[in-house]
Amino acid sequence: MSIIVQKYGGTSVGDIEKIKNIAKKVVKTKRQGNKMVIVVSAMGKTTNQLVNMAHEITENPSEREMDVLLSTGEQITIALLAMAIENLGENVISLTGAQAGIITDSRHKKARIEEINTERLNCELNNNKIVIVAGFQGITKEGNISTLGRGGSDTSAVALACALKADMCEIYTDVPGVFTTDPRKVKTAKLMNEISYDEMLELAKLGAKVLHPRSVELARKYNLVLYVKSTFEEGKGTKVAGVNKMEKVLVRGVTIDENIARISVVDVPDHPGVAFNLFSHLAKNNIGIDMIIQNLDHNGKNDISFTVSTDDLNNAKNIANEFLQSVNGNTVIVKDDVCKLSIVGTGITGSAEVASKLFEILYKAGVNIEMISTSEIKISCLIDKKLGLEALNAVHEAFELGL
Amino acid sequence: MSIIVQKYGGTSVGDIEKIKNIAKKVVKTKRQGNKMVIVVSAMGKTTNQLVNMAHEITENPSEREMDVLLSTGEQITIALLAMAIENLGENVISLTGAQAGIITDSRHKKARIEEINTERLNCELNNNKIVIVAGFQGITKEGNISTLGRGGSDTSAVALACALKADMCEIYTDVPGVFTTDPRKVKTAKLMNEISYDEMLELAKLGAKVLHPRSVELARKYNLVLYVKSTFEEGKGTKVAGVNKMEKVLVRGVTIDENIARISVVDVPDHPGVAFNLFSHLAKNNIGIDMIIQNLDHNGKNDISFTVSTDDLNNAKNIANEFLQSVNGNTVIVKDDVCKLSIVGTGITGSAEVASKLFEILYKAGVNIEMISTSEIKISCLIDKKLGLEALNAVHEAFELGL
Numbered sequence: 001m002s003i004i005v006q007k008y009g010g011t012s013v014g015d016i017e018k019i020k021n022i023a024k025k026v027v028k029t030k031r032q033g034n035k036m037v038i039v040v041s042a043m044g045k046t047t048n049q050l051v052n053m054a055h056e057i058t059e060n061p062s063e064r065e066m067d068v069l070l071s072t073g074e075q076i077t078i079a080l081l082a083m084a085i086e087n088l089g090e091n092v093i094s095l096t097g098a099q100a101g102i103i104t105d106s107r108h109k110k111a112r113i114e115e116i117n118t119e120r121l122n123c124e125l126n127n128n129k130i131v132i133v134a135g136f137q138g139i140t141k142e143g144n145i146s147t148l149g150r151g152g153s154d155t156s157a158v159a160l161a162c163a164l165k166a167d168m169c170e171i172y173t174d175v176p177g178v179f180t181t182d183p184r185k186v187k188t189a190k191l192m193n194e195i196s197y198d199e200m201l202e203l204a205k206l207g208a209k210v211l212h213p214r215s216v217e218l219a220r221k222y223n224l225v226l227y228v229k230s231t232f233e234e235g236k237g238t239k240v241a242g243v244n245k246m247e248k249v250l251v252r253g254v255t256i257d258e259n260i261a262r263i264s265v266v267d268v269p270d271h272p273g274v275a276f277n278l279f280s281h282l283a284k285n286n287i288g289i290d291m292i293i294q295n296l297d298h299n300g301k302n303d304i305s306f307t308v309s310t311d312d313l314n315n316a317k318n319i320a321n322e323f324l325q326s327v328n329g330n331t332v333i334v335k336d337d338v339c340k341l342s343i344v345g346t347g348i349t350g351s352a353e354v355a356s357k358l359f360e361i362l363y364k365a366g367v368n369i370e371m372i373s374t375s376e377i378k379i380s381c382l383i384d385k386k387l388g389l390e391a392l393n394a395v396h397e398a399f400e401l402g403l
Numbered sequence: 404m405s406i407i408v409q410k411y412g413g414t415s416v417g418d419i420e421k422i423k424n425i426a427k428k429v430v431k432t433k434r435q436g437n438k439m440v441i442v443v444s445a446m447g448k449t450t451n452q453l454v455n456m457a458h459e460i461t462e463n464p465s466e467r468e469m470d471v472l473l474s475t476g477e478q479i480t481i482a483l484l485a486m487a488i489e490n491l492g493e494n495v496i497s498l499t500g501a502q503a504g505i506i507t508d509s510r511h512k513k514a515r516i517e518e519i520n521t522e523r524l525n526c527e528l529n530n531n532k533i534v535i536v537a538g539f540q541g542i543t544k545e546g547n548i549s550t551l552g553r554g555g556s557d558t559s560a561v562a563l564a565c566a567l568k569a570d571m572c573e574i575y576t577d578v579p580g581v582f583t584t585d586p587r588k589v590k591t592a593k594l595m596n597e598i599s600y601d602e603m604l605e606l607a608k609l610g611a612k613v614l615h616p617r618s619v620e621l622a623r624k625y626n627l628v629l630y631v632k633s634t635f636e637e638g639k640g641t642k643v644a645g646v647n648k649m650e651k652v653l654v655r656g657v658t659i660d661e662n663i664a665r666i667s668v669v670d671v672p673d674h675p676g677v678a679f680n681l682f683s684h685l686a687k688n689n690i691g692i693d694m695i696i697q698n699l700d701h702n703g704k705n706d707i708s709f710t711v712s713t714d715d716l717n718n719a720k721n722i723a724n725e726f727l728q729s730v731n732g733n734t735v736i737v738k739d740d741v742c743k744l745s746i747v748g749t750g751i752t753g754s755a756e757v758a759s760k761l762f763e764i765l766y767k768a769g770v771n772i773e774m775i776s777t778s779e780i781k782i783s784c785l786i787d788k789k790l791g792l793e794a795l796n797a798v799h800e801a802f803e804l805g806l
Contacts, residue, residue: 016459056419057483058490068497071481072475079472080460086462094471143502
């Protein structure tokens with residue numbers, strides 16, 4: 001008897017009818033002789049409504065109390081889905097994150113799962129029950145409710161599948177799987193049958209919203225095979241697994257991230273440890289930085305430029321200004337009319353051909369490259385936001401990703 | 404330093420502005436040098452909205468899953484109230500029923516509190532925090548979320564006050580305290596300064612909705628002094644305590660209960676155990692019966708009449724019919740155009756004068772009495788529903804309760 005973990009996101013459980021439909025899907029798979037664990041998010045707009053209530057009270061609610069508030073969203077969904085499944089005649093039980101044994105650290109609103117105590121989960125599964133688990137949430141060792149932050153429900157599902165040694169983990173969403181690029185932006189975008197963890201991780205980090213990077217990292221670590229599928233259509237979806245079978249095709253996907261801004265700190269003294277000072281302050285404030293460029297070109301002074309998510313822009317700007325004063329720098333320049341175009345594929349950096357082809361395509365499209373960063377399997381270029389869509393289509397076509 | 408437990412009901416936390424006002428009240432009392440535990444209900448219509456969602460899925464949701472669903476209502480309130488208090492600069496922490504150590508039996512939707520593990524509560528109080536607890540809910544020994552049923556939040560507050568050996572327990576509601584009768588029905592209704600547990604218990608059982616009987620029973624058992632006060636107006640409210648200082652005044656209050664119906668089982672054989680058989684079936688189905696009359700007047704056959712809450716009428720009728728068939732009785736008659744008028748006061752049954760005066764008032768008002776029941780401190784009469792309001796006013800006036 002296989003253990004299958006399925007995750008349904010906010011749009012998949014958006015209303016009562018959708019919850020009833022998911023109940024049917026779940027029961028069908030159960031009756032094929034499987035043990036089922038279902039992870040769900042809060043219904044559609046519930047989380048936003050809760051956030052708005054909190055903001056009617058205070059601009060800065062404490063993170064602990066926000067977690068108490070937000071975790072009710074998933075708790076409502078688990079109860080309703082359990083009722084819908086009961087109504088179809090199957091044994092079922094709903095569990096909050098705490099009841100499902102999901103233990104996290106105590107960083108509220110962005111907690112990390114430390115361990116999963118599977119005792120109760122296994123007990124309920126062995127009692128032939130379908131287990132519905134509230135995604136996005138857990139409990140700290142001190143007994144406080146925590147939430148996992150962005151991508152939390154994906155992460156809950158993958159972590160549960162790993163802990164239960166599940167045979168399959170399916171992430172259901174509102175699109176049929178992982179595409180070579182955003183199908184809303186490029187008409188010829190193509191559904192991928194299979195993608196490696198590393199490629200998926202880069203695509204996810206670069207703005208492909210279908211899976212959260214945290215969940216992909218966790219799946220890679222435990223070598224858990226993921227399937228990304230549509231809640232609303234039949235289809236095989238995209239398999240995310242370790243081995244990339246298509247060695248020949250180097251470039252697998254292209255993404256664009258518009259939630260990005262560049263910060264430049266101008267005329268910083270060129271002393272050892274100066275850059276470290278800036279970036280450690282950013283890290284302490286949980287601000288992820290992405291591309292970094294340091295120019296050394298004028299009288300022992302540097303310019304340091306880096307990109308951050310627009311969500312973190314205000315915090316990052318303040319930190320950059322504090323840093324500027326502490327080192328007697330000149331000025332901080334923020335540029336937010338930029339976007340980041342990236343190509344992803346195993347072995348990309350081993351192939352000088354791919355990089356030069358990318359730069360050539362952008363040059364021919366009249367797109368200037370402001371910053372470049374590379375990893376094992378991706379090349380990212382910071383470009384003018386106005387030219388993003390045109391560049392995305394040009395790159396997708398030139399690398400023949402739609403074929 | 405005194406420990407004060409305060410409870411705010413659904414109308415008191417009906418919207419964000421009301422929650423902010425409660426935060427101010429709480430902080431004021433805290434700054435007078437008290438340790439504070441605040442018990443809250445779900446906001447206004449939240450519970451109804453959740454129930455409606457469940458009923459969109461199924462007519463008969465399981466009680467366990469209903470508890471998972473409903474308990475989110477109070478959880479939302481505790482988080483929002485905690486945020487509002489934080490915003491006023493006080494240390495505060497919200498706790499669900501489970502986190503507050505409220506352990507119940509596993510009768511979902513009508514669980515009874517078995518014990519309260521005060522370790523965490525005391526720890527937070529000693530850390531100088533205002534503790535906000537979700538009323539109406541607890542956790543079973545098996546780790547399932549339970550709710551306490553009607554009057555649950557009052558019961559949570561009283562149980563917490565008893566467990567913490569609180570110096571004061573204040574129940575805040577939308578009226579200024581306990582009245583001699585319903586002020587919406589009798590203009591001269593008067594606020595009582597003080598009332599004994601036994602009298603309050605009878606008033607509560609008889610339809611005075613200001614306090615739930617379960618909470619009064621618990622307070623009496625632990626000799627905990629309760630105060631019933633208005634959330635919206637200043638005032639001393641009503642003190643509920645053991646000793647009735649006003650011995651002279653026998654009749655303290657008069658109530659009317661319109662949610663009542665009479666069921667008569669006609670021509671039942673007069674064998675030992677027959678009535679027991681009927682009432683034990685009703686008890687097994689958690690149907691509370693109130694007045695009982697058994698007439699023995701025709702050829703060895705009885706008529707058994709009893710009253711039940713209209714909420715239980717359908718169930719009770721079915722059980723009465725099953726019973727009728729099992730004993731070859733004649734018929735079951737249901738009468739629901741009745742109401743129960745009751746007078747309450749310590750020592751009432753010791754005074755023949757009070758009973759005869761009551762019957763005289765009703766006679767003069769042209770009200771026929773269908774059934775009578777008495778306890779140590781109350782006399783109840785089942786009368787025609789149409790005459791209820793008139794009778795209530797006549798009795799309130801004749802016993803000079805408004806003076």
